[in-house]
Amino acid sequence: MNAPAIELPAVVIGAGPVGLATAAHLVDQGIEPLVLEAGQRAGAAVREWSHVRLFSTWGEVVDPAAEKLLAPTGWARPDAATYPSGGDWADLYLQPLADVLGDRVRYGVTVTGVSRAGRDRIVDADREQQPFVVHIAHADDREERLFARVVIDASGTWATPGPAGGNGLAALGEKAAADRITYRVPDLRNPAVRARYAGKRTAVIGSGASAFTALAYLADLAKSGDGAGTKGVWILRRGISGSTFGGGEADQLPARGALGLAAKAAVDEGHADAVTGFRTEAIEGDADGRLVLVGEDGRRLDPVDEVIVLTGFRPDVSFLDELRLSLDERLQAPVALAPLIDPNQHSCGTVYPHGHRELSHPEQGVYLVGMKSYGRAPTFLAMTGYEQVRSVAAAIAGDLASADRVELTLPETGVCGGAGLFDAPDAQEADGGGCCAPAPRLVQLGAPAAVGTTAERAPAGGCCGS
Structure with a gap:
């Protein structure tokens, strides 16, 4: 050379x-x-x-x-x-x-x-x-x-997407169940993909904008003519707090805020349940061929048909x-x-x-x-x-x-967004909401909120990442 x-x-x-x-x-x-x-x-x-x-x-x-x-x-x-x-x-x-x-x-x-x-x-x-x-x-x-x-x-x-396991490694059985797990937001306009999730119970693991998007898409499918019985199970490693759904109307990127509101509406309207404080340890098959998520605390969730892993x-x-x-x-x-x-x-x-x-x-x-x-x-x-x-x-x-001469002003989210308190049950965020729940539990949130149109929904990170 x-x-x-x-x-x-x-x-x-x-x-x-x-x-x-x-x-x-x-x-x-x-x-x-x-x-x-x-x-x-x-x-x-x-x-x-x-x-x-x-x-x-x-x-x-x-x-x-x-x-x-x-x-x-x-x-x-x-x-x-x-x-x-x-x-x-x-x-x-x-x-x-x-x-x-x-x-x-x-x-x-x-x-x-x-x-x-x-x-x-x-x-x-x-x-x-x-x-x-x-x-x-x-x-x-x-x-x-x-x-x-x-x-x-x-x-x-x-x-290189993150795995389902709560410790950063693949959950036990995750690789064996690969044909029932996706690490991307599914394209429900594709007939084959749509058929995969229609009428099925699907776990969505993750707490970022990609998870919001997947939950909103599943809710839209549940409300459609061919999606009766579609149900999401939202798996969060933390608890529900004021920042769980992003900045909402306080977000200076309105479509990003609308994503969180759409996810909240999916839970409020009964199209998804939220399981908090759950860190996946294993993914097991049951006698009917469905998947059972097992937490690090030994708790077993009801069986699901599909798993969408959106953990960053x-x-x-x-x-x-x-x-x-x-x-x-x-x-x-x-x-x-x-x-x-x-x-x-x-x-x-x-x-x-x-x-x-x-x-x-x-x-x-x-x-x-x-x-x-x-x-x-x-x-x-x-x-x-x-x-x-x-x-x-x-x-x-x-x-x-x-x-x-670096000059850049990023849009504010309107929430603290920090992840560092997820193990502190009594911690309070700046908005007054609890940063995490004291124990894993199934929750239904409050009154339905207005959501953005499908055209406003977006992938994580504005361009690429959750």
């Missing part, structure tokens, strides 16, 4: 919303990007939840540098006040952006490892003078290595193992960023602006951005990722004044 490092491309892993925005900002800085995407099209992960609407508007999910790149093609942003679905976002924005980038985006390639040329993670000598070497695998099993001046990992966390996501850093990363021991996020996004302390509306300095590592020239940068923390917003990569691209270009 004889090319000077400055002539090498900046490798971006992932052609999702933040990865493509990274490429746009690099182009704007005069730096040549090379985007590596495992899927066959841009936004491959987004397309897997194409049926779900975002709770961020078009005005909040289009990156300014990307729009600048698209403008000469005659591309016009859809109505800034409307809410795209995942499919809209991929087809009307991400794919056109990737098409403009042209050969700078390569599809069907999976990054299997990243290191310094000739240096494993132990070797110090001349380490920072060596370019990065990126090992990739093609769909036909061919292997290739590329060299890069910097590596920006925007691969997200979609491929976690980053895969295995292919970065030869790099010197500094990750928080809890969140697996960059150590300087972790205190700003720790769900034990913050809701997404209290995250402080951050950029290249919070995203840097001991291995200079490596950045984790987008959902990947949040590790296991929830509620990531697209606008956060866009500001991250603007700062990172400026830093790579040597414009530290611009890179350090």
Whole structure:
């Protein structure tokens, strides 16, 4: 490898919303990007939840540098006040952006490892003078290595959802019951998927916006002509409190608030029951072939036909193992960023602006951005990722004044949202509600609340994550 490092491309892993925005900002800085995407099209992960609407508007999910790149093609942003679905976002924005980038985006390639040329993670000598070497695998099993001046990992966390087990590991029997468990919000417009859940009793494990969405979808199915008998069982590891359903009308992202209200209505109207303080230890089959969830306390719930596990996501850093990363021991996020996004302390509306300095590592020239940068923390917003990569691209270009000028105001949720008190039965939140119930129990909530339309419902995190 004889090319000077400055002539090498900046490798971006992932052609999702933040990865493509990274490429746009690099182009704007005069730096040549090379985007590596495992899927066959841009936004491959987004397309897997194409049926779900975002709770961020078009005005909040289009990156300014990307729009600048698209403008000469005659591309016009859809109505800034409307809410795209995942499919809209991929087809009307991400794919056109990737098409403009042209050969700078390569599809069907999976990054299997990243290191310094000739240096494993132990070797110090001349380490920072060596370019990065990126090992990739093609769909036909061919292997290739590329060299890069910097590596920006925007691969997200979609491929590594959290398990049903309350201890972070798969519940006993979870793998054996895989054909009855999904880790995604089901597309109930698909006739085959609809038939899977219609008239069935389905457990929904999780407490974020994705769980809200699934509960609302099941409630809609229960109220339809072909969904009689459909019932949801909402499994929460914590208790019911003022923050359980999100910010509601106090949320500055109205569609996100509507999600929580829709979930509350599903319970209020009897289309779902909520089981609180339940941490799944095992998933067992009964004599009738149905599934029984068993809690860590030994309690067994009534049988269900299907299980939807929506317990968040976690980053895969295995292919970065030869790099010197500094990750928080809890969140697996960059150590300087972790205190700003720790769900034990913050809701997404209290995250402080951050950029290249919070995203840097001991291995200079490596950045984790987008959902990947949040590790296991929830509620990531697209606008956060866009500001991250603007700062990172400026830093790579040597414009530290611009890179350090991070300006971002996130919408408030209207609730505390912290998870750190879930083991303290008597703890009270700022809104006066109990943070958790003293013991697992089945609850029916109060009077029905107004809910948003289906068009207002959205996936977790505004763009990607719960």
